[in-house]
Each structure stands twice: as structure tokens, then as C-alpha cells.
Amino acid sequence: MDICLLGTGGMLPLCDRFLTSCYIEQGGRAVLIDCGEGTQVAAAAAKAKISRIEAILITHAHADHVTGLPGLLLSVANTGKTSPLEIYFPASAQGIITALLTVAGRLPYEIRLVPLGMSGETAFPLTCIDPMLEVRALPLRHSVDCIGYSLTLTHKRVFLPERADALGVPPNKRGILHSGGSITVEGREITPDMVTAEPRPPQKLTYVTDTLPIDEIADFAKGSRLFICEGMYGDRAKKPDMDKKGHMLMQDACALAARAGAECLWLTHYSPAESDPSAFEAELKELFPAVVISTDGQRTAL
Numbered sequence: 126m127d128i129c130l131l132g133t134g135g136m137l138p139l140c141d142r143f144l145t146s147c148y149i150e151q152g153g154r155a156v157l158i159d160c161g162e163g164t165q166v167a168a169a170a171a172k173a174k175i176s177r178i179e180a181i182l183i184t185h186a187h188a189d190h191v192t193g194l195p196g197l198l199l200s201v202a203n204t205g206k207t208s209p210l211e212i213y214f215p216a217s218a219q220g221i222i223t224a225l226l227t228v229a230g231r232l233p234y235e236i237r238l239v240p241l242g243m244s245g246e247t248a249f250p251l252t253c254i255d256p257m258l259e260v261r262a263l264p265l266r267h268s269v270d271c272i273g274y275s276l277t278l279t280h281k282r283v284f285l286p287e288r289a290d291a292l293g294v295p296p297n298k299r300g301i302l303h304s305g306g307s308i309t310v311e312g313r314e315i316t317p318d319m320v321t322a323e324p325r326p327p328q329k330l331t332y333v334t335d336t337l338p339i340d341e342i343a344d345f346a347k348g349s350r351l352f353i354c355e356g357m358y359g360d361r362a363k364k365p366d367m368d369k370k371g372h373m374l375m376q377d378a379c380a381l382a383a384r385a386g387a388e389c390l391w392l393t394h395y396s397p398a399e400s401d402p403s404a405f406e407a408e409l410k411e412l413f414p415a416v417v418i419s420t421d422g423q424r425t426a427l
């Protein structure tokens with residue numbers, strides 16, 4: 126998976142900081158998480174291939190996460206896309222999503238709306254990107270319904286013909302092993318794991334923003350190669366205000382990353398008032414050494 130954080134701002138786009146949004150590409154298809162005002166400009170600045178977007182995951186219907194939809198969808202239309210595009214969002218946001226689609230007008234591709242419930246964690250394969258890519262959706266705690274997403278790409282075991290030959294597997298029986306069945310050769314049982322390589326470990330990305338630092342997030346992000354998390358402020362004096370508004374501090378994100386055992390943490394969704402988030406780097410690295418004070422266009426491959 127190739128990952129690019131298109132923007133790192135919360136609340137308002139700034140001249141030098143786009144709103145938080147994440148572009149993830151896998152096998153030539155892409156999924157976008159969040160789409161605040163101006164996301165199509167952020168995508169252009171990061172040279173993200175928006176024609177490849179097959180799905181958009183919306184965390185919640187606050188303006189800084191959703192009002193970029195009409196512009197982005199129209200920009201995608203300009204690329205000549207004709208295949209359907211799926212939009213996932215908290216079910217209570219359906220009215221706002223529908224209104225934004227009205228603004229976008231007639232598009233040359235079908236939009237498929239997928240409302241998600243808030244009664245508990247859900248999981249589904251994102252087959253429009255890759256059947257091996259699973260999305261998990263966790264209800265968060267914000268001032269409106271808000272969802273955290275994790276994307277996990279698992280890998281098939283690769284068939285090793287030389288091992289099958291060595292075990293005397295006849296060519297016409299290989300298909301059974303391929304599809305997960307076992308066969309018997311000269312009285313000996315041959316199982317699929319005997320003729321396949323160890324699979325690569327799954328690649329997991331977790332994206333959580335606009336929430337109190339609830340305990341469930343640590344479990345949800347467990348095993349993440351990359352954990353992208355809100356860090357509105359680095360000033361601990363802002364904590365009571367964050368508690369009131371349903372947000373978290375950079376230090377909260379570091380504590381969650383440590384509990385989750387994440388390999389790496391990218392901070393995002395900085396307050397417009399936080400002009401230099403990197404000022405807190407030394408303190409944050411003591412809490413979680415693999416923290417990155419992300420900037421727009423931050424990218425990596427998992």
C-alpha cells in the first residue's frame with residue numbers, strides 16, 4: 126500500500142496547510158479517507174492520482190472532513206472516470222452527504238452510498254480496491270457520530286511448484302491445493318501449507334481523528350504498521366478544552382500508539398492556532414519514539 130497524507134490541518138485550511146485527508150493506493154486503485162474543503166487541491170499538490178479513487182471513507186460530517194466532496198468528485202469526473210465510486214460514512218450523516226452530492230450535480234459515474242452504523246465495530250472487505258483488503262470501522266467519541274478506520278491487507282500464500290514436484294503431486298491435482306483442499310499421494314496426505322510459502326505479514330494502517338482518546342482505540346490500532354492520529358495541540362493546558370470538544374492532544378495520540386504497539390505514528394489534524402507542531406517533537410519522542418510530526422504530502426509505502 127502506498128500512503129500519502131494529503132493534508133494535516135484541522136478546522137480550517139491554511140495557506141501552508143491543507144485539511145487532513147489520506148490517499149491510499151493499492152494495486153492501481155485508491156481509497157481516500159476524509160475529504161475536507163480543498164481536498165482536490167491538496168491531491169493535486171501531492172500528485173495523487175485521483176482518477177484511481179474507487180472508495181472514500183468519511184470519518185464524520187464536520188466541514189473540515191466532508192465539504193471537499195463536490196469539488197473532488199467533479200475533479201475525478203474530469204479525469205474521465207466511469208466506474209462506480211463508493212462512499213462510506215456514519216449513517217446519521219446521510220442527509221449532509223446527499224446534500225453535497227446535489228451540489229456536485231450529474232456525474233459520469235455511479236455513486237454508491239454505504240451508511241455505517243454506530244452500535245459497534247464493523248468489518249467488511251473493500252473489494253472495489255482489493256478482495257484481500259479489509260476495512261474495520263470503530264465508532265469514536267466526538268460531538269457528532271464519528272468513525273475511525275483501519276485497513277488491513279492480507280496476502281495469499283504463494284504456490285511453490287518445485288515443492289509440489291518434490292512431493293510427487295500430479296499436475297491435475299494442483300488446483301485442489303490451490304483452492305485450499307488437501308490431497309493424498311501414495312497414501313500420504315498433502316496439505317496446502319506443504320506446497321506454499323509462508324505468507325507475508327499483513328499490512329495494517331489505522332486512521333483516527335476527532336475523538337476523545339477512548340480505550341477502544343488502543344485495541345483497534347493494535348498491530349498497525351502505521352497509525353495516523355489526531356493531535357490538535359501539544360500544549361497540555363488545552364486538555365480540558367479538548368475533553369469538552371471531543372478531541373485529543375498530541376500526547377494522547379502518543380500514549381495510544383504506545384498501548385497499541387504501533388510501528389509508527391503520524392500526527393495530523395493540527396489546530397490552525399498550532400503554527401509549529403514540530404516544537405513538541407522532543408517531548409513527544411519520549412512518550413513514543415516512532416512519532417512523526419507529519420506535514421502535508423507525507424508519504425510512505427507499507
Ligand SMILES: [Zn+2]
Pocket residue numbers: 135136187189190335394
Ligand atoms: Zn476535524
Ligand SMILES: [Zn+2]
Pocket residue numbers: 185187267335
Ligand atoms: Zn469534527
